[in-house]
Structure formats: C-alpha cells, structure tokens
Amino acid sequence: MSTLELLPAVDVRDGQAVRLVHGESGSETSYGAPLEAALAWQRAGAEWLHLVDLDAAFGTGDNRDLIRQVTASMADMNLKVELSGGIRDDASLAAALATGCTRVNLGTAALETPEWVAKVIAEYGDKIAVGLDVRGTTLRGRGWTRDGGDLYETLARLDSEGCSRYVVTDIAKDGTLQGPNLELLKNVCAATDKPVVASGGVSSLDDLRALSELVPLGVEGAIVGKALYAKAFTLEEALAAVKP
Numbered sequence: 211m212s213t214l215e216l217l218p219a220v221d222v223r224d225g226q227a228v229r230l231v232h233g234e235s236g237s238e239t240s241y242g243a244p245l246e247a248a249l250a251w252q253r254a255g256a257e258w259l260h261l262v263d264l265d266a267a268f269g270t271g272d273n274r275d276l277i278r279q280v281t282a283s284m285a286d287m288n289l290k291v292e293l294s295g296g297i298r299d300d301a302s303l304a305a306a307l308a309t310g311c312t313r314v315n316l317g318t319a320a321l322e323t324p325e326w327v328a329k330v331i332a333e334y335g336d337k338i339a340v341g342l343d344v345r346g347t348t349l350r351g352r353g354w355t356r357d358g359g360d361l362y363e364t365l366a367r368l369d370s371e372g373c374s375r376y377v378v379t380d381i382a383k384d385g386t387l388q389g390p391n392l393e394l395l396k397n398v399c400a401a402t403d404k405p406v407v408a409s410g411g412v413s414s415l416d417d418l419r420a421l422s423e424l425v426p427l428g429v430e431g432a433i434v435g436k437a438l439y440a441k442a443f444t445l446e447e448a449l450a451a452v453k454p
C-alpha cells in the first residue's frame with residue numbers, strides 16, 4: 211500500500227505563521243516566522259509543505275516576498291511546496307509558479323472563472339490542483355467567505371476538464387482539532403478517480419491512521435496544521451504513524 215503523504219501547513223498572515231479556526235479572518239493564533247516553521251518541518255523529515263498566503267486569499271494584501279523566500283529555501287532542500295491563496299489570474303499564477311513551487315492550489319478561481327481554470331489545467335497539467343473547500347456540500351471561495359456552488363457538480367466539471375488532483379477541506383473542521391471528515395473524503399473519492407489531499411481537523415495520530423486507510427480509495431495525502439503547532443504530536447511521530 212502507498213504511504214499517505216503528509217503536508218505540514220504554513221499559513222501566512224501579515225508576515226507571520228498563523229492558524230485560524232474555520233478559516234475565519236480574525237481567529238488567528240500566531241506561531242512566529244514562516245521560514246522558521248517551514249525549516250522545522252523540513253528538519254523533522256517533511257517531503258512536502260502546504261504554504262498558504264492568507265492575505266492574498268482574503269484580499270487583504272499579500273506576503274509574496276516572504277512566500278517566495280520560503281519556497282526557494284525549501285526547493286534548495288528538495289522539499290516540495292504546494293502553494294495556495296489568491297491565485298486567480300495569469301499574473302498571480304505566473305508569480306506563484308515562478309517561486310519554484312511544485313504545484314499550486316486554485317480555489318476561488320475554480321468557482322468564479324471556470325474558463326480560465328480549464329485553460330490553465332490544460333496548459334499546466336499536474337502543476338495545478340484545485341481546492342474544494344466546503345461547508346456541507348457547498349463550496350466556499352474568497353478566503354472561504356462566499357458560497358460558490360455545489361461540490362459534486364463542480365467536481366464533475368473539473369474532472370471533465372482533466373484536473374489532476376483535489377485538496378478537500380471541510381471548513382467546519384479546519385483548525386478545530388476535531389478530526390477529519392472521513393465521510394466527506396470517502397464520498398469525494400467515490401466521485402472522482404483523481405487523487406485527493408485531505409485537509410482540516412487532524413488532531414491525533416489515530417486520525418492519520420484513519421486517513422491512511424483511505425489511501426486505497428484515493429486519498430493521497432493529508433495537510434496537518436493546528437495539531438503540529440499545538441504539539442499534539444511531532445511530525446516525526448506522524449511520519450512513523452503513516453508508514454504501512
């Protein structure tokens with residue numbers, strides 16, 4: 211059986227690594243310099259980093275220079291970066307790809323400018339993942355603040371356009387340490403043949419073991435944020451827990 215990939219998260223707001231609750235602006239807990247956080251995950255054995263520019267996602271500015279610095283440092287150490295937040299047009303996509311990240315995660319654009327997303331999926335293939343951020347089965351865009359249509363209709367459309375991968379977040383779980391929404395992940399895996407990265411709510415090594423059991427269904431990886439920052443477990447323990 212393949213090993214569940216783990217993507218420790220570094221969410222950046224106003225130059226700081228933070229964690230939000232339910233992705234809500236204003237619910238931040240700060241965890242210091244993003245580069246220090248990324249280096250800590252790299253030293254602990256991470257192969258991936260999930261790096262989010264929250265200001266770009268919320269439309270409150272951006273952390274582009276810092277994001278570029280973190281991504282370049284990680285690339286120098288052969289650590290793959292999935293970059294998310296505010297990538298919505300040719301200019302922001304070009305800037306994101308120019309950081310040397312392994313792939314980008316599109317969210318709002320998949321809901322608001324589907325033609326552009328179809329075009330960039332065709333052009334960039336598996337450098338593009340789409341974030342499906344849901345409350346129930348309703349997608350949310352603009353930093354998760356606005357409704358954006360039905361999960362399964364959008365998934366079918368993106369599948370038909372050749373989208374290579376989905377990052378699925380249950381917003382109700384995100385940043386809460388309440389455990390991932392396994393039912394949602396199973397349902398999404400049943401609706402697509404493409405790999406799924408699970409995001410939101412991981413609280414324990416048992417949660418990671420439960421996600422590992424979904425690997426045969428199509429769950430390829432799991433993003434872990436709050437649990438690592440809150441020291442519920444170490445990344446070394448997490449990597450050991452998901453080994454088959």
Ligand SMILES: O=C(O)c1ccccc1NCC(=O)[C@H](O)[C@H](O)COP(=O)(O)O
Binds near residue numbers: 220230341436
């Ligand atoms: O990823 C985004 O673009 C984004 C936009 C707006 C609010 C939050 C956003 N991402 C949050 C994350 O990706 C979290 O780091 C991830 O879901 C980890 O969640 P948790 O393990 O529950 O802390």
